[in-house]
Amino acid sequence: MSFKIIVIGTSLGGLSALKNILVNLPLDFLTPIAIVQHRHKDSDRTLQALLQEHTSLPIREVEDKQEILPGQIYLAPPDYHLLVEPGYFALSTDEPVSFARPSIDVLFESAADIYREQVIGVILTGANQDGTQGLKKVQAHKGITIVQEPATAESSIMPKAAIAAVAVDWIVSLSEIAPLLVNLCDYIRK
Template sequence: MTTGTRSESEVEEFRVRTDLVVVGASAGGVEALRTLVGALPEDLPAAVVVVLHMPAGGSSALPAILSRSGPLPALAVQDGAELRSGHIHVARPDYHVVVQDGVLRLSRGPTENGHRPAVNVLFRSAALAKGPSVIGVVLSGALDDGTSGMAAIKSRGGVTVVQEPGDALYPGMPESVLQHVEVDHTLPVARIGPLLADIAGESAIQVTIAPVPEALRMEVAVSRDDAGAEFGEIPAIGSPTTYTCPDCAGSLLEIPGNGVQYRCLVGHGWTADALMEAYGGTLERAMWTALRTLDQKASLTHRMANVSRDAGRDLVADRYSRQEEEALAAANVLRKHLLRGGVREETGT
């Protein structure tokens, strides 16, 4: 309940129940999720919403896997579905999940870190819609999706829980949250379920939080596809950079907050780590394209040299042969670099 009137510098006061658990995971997340939901009680007085990074195509078996892993039924999110205590709502492939007006909405809004669904989208919308009623949980995953969302939950008075990095198959996401957010609980995943059972449904909690930042409102609006942020509004939440979006090649804005965040003018969102990884992928694709082009040039110049020699044009043939040698030399250097990079990536050296 908000008490009295307030200015921008004043705070809101609430008495709430912690009745919404939002969980984000990526690589190694299925195993962690199975452990977590296996320890939840069948009478959990909160709804659970799960986002796991997954490919855009096809369907997800995660609801069936989680239903078999514990006493709570798990179901794929339907657009407009009510949040149901004692149920696990699982994001669908290629759709963001947004908490809005007390229900779950599916959105084809812009990707974040190349993902749809994305953890940050769910977490930010939950923080905006439910404030201190939210418990945020980040499990195993690479890179740093979930960090800005957990910062939003923390800023709105919610409870923040992170899997102990040493307990995670992929510690990147938990480590990133711990670096940027003062979390409430850091535990092995086997202990997170019992913790949620203890704190979910707590009532009569007096929480004091600051007014909602305009940047949070805007980023949640960007992720929705029923209304969203209109063109021209996004620049208001960031400052221009010289970087470009890997998804659309548009200019990126730097968004202030916990950790470095970027968003392009049509809404694609990136963290610094994810942006560097995307640039790395773009660079590698360009290098393979260059290698293919050099191989084709070498093959073509070899043929043209033979044709010229057969026609008695030795000077022209020599010129083609030199071009072939140059192309082959460049291709060999590039091929060795690419293959060495692949070995390092696979072996972790």
């Protein structure tokens, strides 16, 4: 069984955490990655540019009805929820969830509903509890759940909340996340 998508959620401290993961993914990494990074609703494309410096995999901010393609990294645009549909993304301006839009929970729950056990959910550093319900749903659908070891997080609140609420498959330090993702997804190519 191959994975259809990796969903990553982060907030405070997320930029450096995401850089650490992306720089360690190989050029031939094919599983699409969708990222919710909490940021101000008036943010520009600086996040995309900063992250692109650390990977040769293409990074783009999602547009509504954009097709999900292998080997791509997708960012939720500021002030929109990012949802997974069969084969493509949808954007929503529904009310904030856990005070956030984009919400990690919304991305994770929609991915779990569509791709079930073919989802890998990753919670990184952050200063609120967004992502906990979404990770719970990924687990309920037999997807893989990964949480950054709180001691290696700039803000441990989000990882601790996820660990407290979900029997997580993997709790690993930040430096171990990219190798773990490669190992989990690598057997597709063998």
